[in-house]
Amino acid sequence: MQIKDTAAIVTGGASGLGAATAARLAAGGAKVFAFDLPASIEGAPQVDGVEYVAVDVTDPEQVQAAVDTAAGAGVPLRTVVNCAGIGPSTRILGKKGPHDLALYAKVIQVNLVGSFNVLTLAAEKIAATEGDEHGQRGVIINTASIAAYDGQVGQAAYSSSKGGIVGLTLPAARDLAQYGIRVMTIAPGIVETPMLATVSEEFRESLAKGVPFPQRLARPDEYAQLAQSIIEHDYLNGEVIRMDGSLRMAPR
Numbered sequence: 337m338q339i340k341d342t343a344a345i346v347t348g349g350a351s352g353l354g355a356a357t358a359a360r361l362a363a364g365g366a367k368v369f370a371f372d373l374p375a376s377i378e379g380a381p382q383v384d385g386v387e388y389v390a391v392d393v394t395d396p397e398q399v400q401a402a403v404d405t406a407a408g409a410g411v412p413l414r415t416v417v418n419c420a421g422i423g424p425s426t427r428i429l430g431k432k433g434p435h436d437l438a439l440y441a442k443v444i445q446v447n448l449v450g451s452f453n454v455l456t457l458a459a460e461k462i463a464a465t466e467g468d469e470h471g472q473r474g475v476i477i478n479t480a481s482i483a484a485y486d487g488q489v490g491q492a493a494y495s496s497s498k499g500g501i502v503g504l505t506l507p508a509a510r511d512l513a514q515y516g517i518r519v520m521t522i523a524p525g526i527v528e529t530p531m532l533a534t535v536s537e538e539f540r541e542s543l544a545k546g547v548p549f550p551q552r553l554a555r556p557d558e559y560a561q562l563a564q565s566i567i568e569h570d571y572l573n574g575e576v577i578r579m580d581g582s583l584r585m586a587p588r
C-alpha cells in the first residue's frame with residue numbers, strides 16, 4: 337500500500353518506536369497524527385509532516401475526537417501504528433506482598449485496551465474511505481513484545497497485555513478483511529528507547545551480549561523500517577513478526 341498522500345495515526349508518537357515511525361512515515365509523504373499524552377508531547381521535537389494530538393488511548397471520547405481529526409485531514413486515513421505502551425515490572429509475590437491488582441489492570445488497560453480502542457475507532461474511518469485499485473483501504477499495526485512469549489520474572493502484567501495483542505492479531509485481520517484492512521503485529525526484542533533510559537550502561541551491555549546477532553540492541557528506526565515494509569507489503573496480514581536478532585529471553 338502506498339504511504340505518500342495518505343494520513344497515518346501513530347500512537348505513542350512522541351517517543352521511542354512511535355516517534356521513529358512517525359518521522360519515517362512523514363518522510364515518506366504521509367500526513368502523520370502522533371497521538372500521545374500531553375506530558376510526552378511537551379518534550380517532543382517538531383518534525384515536518386507530524387502533528388501531535390494530545391490523547392489518552394484508553395479514553396474512548398478522546399480517541400474518537402483524535403481519530404476524527406486524522407480522518408478529516410484531506411487525504412485518506414490508511415495507516416494506524418499502535419506504539420503507546422507502558423512497561424512496569426512487579427513480581428506476583430514480592431517483598432511487599434501480592435501484585436497490586438490496580439497496576440495489573442492499568443497495564444492491560446493501556447497496552448491492550450488502548451490499542452483495541454484506537455484500532456476499532458480508526459477502522460471505522462478507514463473502512464469509509466475509497467479503496468485503492470486492489471480494494472485495499474488500510475493497515476493497522478500493533479506492537480506486542482517478545483515478552484508475549486518469553487516473559488521474564490516481574491513481567492506478568494506486561495506479558496499478559498502483549499499476549500493479548502498477539503491473540504488479537506488474527507481475529508482482527510479476519511474481521512476487517514471484508515473492508516480491505518490488514519492487521520499485523522510487531523513483537524520487538526530490546527530496542528534502545530527511553531523505556532530503557534533508566535537502566536545502567538553495564539546492564540545495557542549485558543542485554544546486548546545476550547542477543548545472538550546482531551549483538552546489540554535494536555534501533556527505533558529498525559522498528560519504523562519494519563512498519564514501513566508491512567505497510568508496503570500487501571500480502572502480509574494476520575501475523576506477528578518478531579524483530580529480535582533471534583533473542584529468546586531468559587527467566588531473569
Ligand SMILES: NC(=O)c1ccc[n+]([C@@H]2O[C@H](COP(=O)([O-])OP(=O)(O)OC[C@H]3O[C@@H](n4cnc5c(N)ncnc54)[C@H](O)[C@@H]3O)[C@@H](O)[C@H]2O)c1
Nearest residue numbers: 348351352353373376392393420421481524526527529531
Ligand atoms: N523499547 C523496547 O525495547 C520495546 C520492546 C518490546 C516492545 N516495546 C513496546 O513498544 C511500544 C513503544 O515502546 P517505546 O520503547 O517506544 O516506549 P516509550 O516509553 O519511548 O514510548 C511510549 C509512548 O507511549 C505513550 N503513552 C503511554 N501511555 C499512553 C496513553 N495512555 N495514551 C497515549 N500515549 C501513551 C508515552 O507517553 C510514550 O510517549 C510499547 O508498547 C512497548 O511495550 C518496546
